[in-house]
Amino acid sequence: MFSIFKKKKKKEGIPIYMSEPTILYNTKSEKACVEIIEKNFSSSNIIVPSKYGLKPTEHLIEKAEIFVAVAILGKFTSLVVRELEIAQTLNKKIYTLEIARKGDKGLAYALVEGIPEEIEKLTPEQTNELYETFRREDFSGFMKLFLGERKSSW
Numbered sequence: 772m773f774s775i776f777k778k779k780k781k782k783e784g785i786p787i788y789m790s791e792p793t794i795l796y797n798t799k800s801e802k803a804c805v806e807i808i809e810k811n812f813s814s815s816n817i818i819v820p821s822k823y824g825l826k827p828t829e830h831l832i833e834k835a836e837i838f839v840a841v842a843i844l845g846k847f848t849s850l851v852v853r854e855l856e857i858a859q860t861l862n863k864k865i866y867t868l869e870i871a872r873k874g875d876k877g878l879a880y881a882l883v884e885g886i887p888e889e890i891e892k893l894t895p896e897q898t899n900e901l902y903e904t905f906r907r908e909d910f911s912g913f914m915k916l917f918l919g920e921r922k923s924s925w
Contacts, residue, residue: 784814788835788863789854792848794902795841796821803878804868808839811882829857838863839882843870846891848900855886 796803801821805874809815818835832838838858840851847855858865858919866884873879893901 772787779871780798783814783921784812784816785817785837786818786835786890787812787837787839788815788818788854789839789841789856789868790832790858791818791820791841792851792898793821793825794848795843800870804841804870804880807868807880807882812837829854830856832863833861835863837866838871839866839868840886841868841870842890845869845889846893846899848893848901849895852892 789804791801791804795804800820805819808817815874818828818831820831832854838853838855840847840858842851855865864884865886866882867886867890868880868882869887869890869905870878881885
């Protein structure tokens with residue numbers, strides 16, 4: 772009902788930094804990614820950048836033992852690439868969580884150790900193009916903008 776009365780979940784387990792594209796911030800997909808990480812690493816101590824708004828969170832990578840990079844459509848956005856490079860210089864244990872839509876319901880995912888070679892690393896310009904593609908798909912039509920229908924093909 773009121774968020775001030777929400778009970779905060781106790782953080783337990785090893786600290787994990789989840790690097791995600793900003794287009795996933797505060798979405799059902801982000802929540803699903805957090806649940807996948809919690810399940811696979813038996814940890815609820817996950818650093819989720821969206822909880823800090825749009826403030827930089829790279830300094831929090833140092834506090835994590837594990838770094839999980841989220842890839843959509845087989846791509847790392849420029850933000851994820853930048854944070855991934857920081858994690859590599861800090862010698863963090865790195866995992867890749869690749870996600871894709873599975874029909875109208877749910878996500879298909881693969882969580883692998885390391886960085887698969889087939890994952891494309893986008894530049895800032897390519898990331899903007901990807902985001903524009905999502906926006907065109909998600910909000911194609913005047914009424915959809917107001918009604919909030921969001922169906923992504925990814």
